[in-house]
Amino acid sequence: MKSLIITVAGMSSRFNKDTKEDVLKCLYYEGTPANSLLNIQVHKCFDLVDEIIVVGGYKYDDLETFIRQEMKDVNHKTKLVYNDHYHDYGSGYSLLKGIEVVSDKADEIIFIEGDLFFDTESVKRIITSSKDVISVNNEPILSSKAVALYFDSNNYPHYIYDTSHSCLIIPEPFVAIYNSGQMWKFKNPQRVYEICQFLTPKEKQSTNLVIIQKYFGVLKLLQIDIVKVVSWYNCNTVSDYRGAMNLTV
Numbered sequence: 102m103k104s105l106i107i108t109v110a111g112m113s114s115r116f117n118k119d120t121k122e123d124v125l126k127c128l129y130y131e132g133t134p135a136n137s138l139l140n141i142q143v144h145k146c147f148d149l150v151d152e153i154i155v156v157g158g159y160k161y162d163d164l165e166t167f168i169r170q171e172m173k174d175v176n177h178k179t180k181l182v183y184n185d186h187y188h189d190y191g192s193g194y195s196l197l198k199g200i201e202v203v204s205d206k207a208d209e210i211i212f213i214e215g216d217l218f219f220d221t222e223s224v225k226r227i228i229t230s231s232k233d234v235i236s237v238n239n240e241p242i243l244s245s246k247a248v249a250l251y252f253d254s255n256n257y258p259h260y261i262y263d264t265s266h267s268c269l270i271i272p273e274p275f276v277a278i279y280n281s282g283q284m285w286k287f288k289n290p291q292r293v294y295e296i297c298q299f300l301t302p303k304e305k306q307s308t309n310l311v312i313i314q315k316y317f318g319v320l321k322l323l324q325i326d327i328v329k330v331v332s333w334y335n336c337n338t339v340s341d342y343r344g345a346m347n348l349t350v
Contacts, residue, residue, distance in 0.1 A: 103228065104207040104290075105150040106199035108309070109215030110158030110187035116216075119339035120307045125160040127215045129342065134171040136346060138336060142213060143175055147222050149228040150211065152204055154180045156195040158187020186306075196309040200297055203290065210287040212309075217283060218345035220332035227286055232326035236282030238333040239335045246335070248281040248310070254320040267275060277322075282330040287316060303307060 111161050120129070127139040132142060140315035143153060153175065157164040161183055168179060182202055184195045194214060203210060211228055227234045235250065235258065242249050245266045252258055254274045260281065271278075287293050297313045304311045317325065335347035 102152070102204060102206045103150040103209045103211060104152045104154065104203045105110075105146055105211045105213065105228075106156065106203070106236075107139070107213050107215050108156045108192065108195035108198065108199060109139060109164065110184040110195045111192070111216075112159045112188065115192060115327040115337045116339065116342075119200060123160075125157075125163055126336065128160075128163060128167050129339070131343070131346065134167070136155065137167070137344075138213045138216065138218060138342070139167070140172060142215070143172065145219070145224055146177055146211070146213075146228065147178070150241065151178070152180065152207070153178050154182060154199045154202055155163050155215075156182045156184055156199045158184040158195070159287075169255060181234075190306045191309050192309045194305055197297055197300070197305060198311055200293060200312075206291055208288075210290050210293060212285045212287070212313075214283040214309075215328050218332075218336060218342075218348070219282070219330050220348070223282075223328060223330040223332070224284065226328045227284055230286060230326040230328065232286075233288045233317065233320060233324065234284075234286035234326045234328055235302055236284040236328045236330050237279035238282045238330045239281045240283070240333065242269070242278065242280045246337070249285060250281045251275040253323055258317050258325070259323070260314050262310060264308070279327075282328070282333055283335070284328075284330070292316060306325070337339040 109127040116126040130137040248262045336342045
């Protein structure tokens, strides 16, 4: 059984600088509701997974109403979860809340951040892979916005991100470096549960990279399927959203 987690709890601060009124980024659309990021993400994955867990927080009532009214065709597969710390904890808590409600029948967990636009074929490769999956994209690696991923001299992966968007630091020799595509597949849910069980209070309040690093950091390159996402947008602004909508993938 494949379980998909999509996290959309954040406050959309950068996105709302471009809107007339504050919105939940994943629900924003131009044209029809089918053009919202959430609708697009869910429908690109829908036939490939058995359950869809959406973790919300900011404007949660709007999220619940949108899913029930505008996405009726997916309701039977969807679980909606509330993150009550969306305003004061990092993104890792949303992932943790999603993991807590994964079906006990699940043998694979897919995790996608809710502000992404991606092509259908790439996400299909992630979901159907026979290995644990790390996704990467073709964007330049800029400290102002990128989550970078490098493999050390022993071929173990490490994620690096600067929350102040200043500089990225790699403290050791490395054999490869990528821009993260912010989509993953965990082939061993039991390990995910164990990692979450032993998180410290500080780690629970941090970014989702804490859980991801603990899981993938013990796997070597040959144990991982690195999927390059062909068309990828991180929709931080309305301009990003419009750029993504110009793609037909």
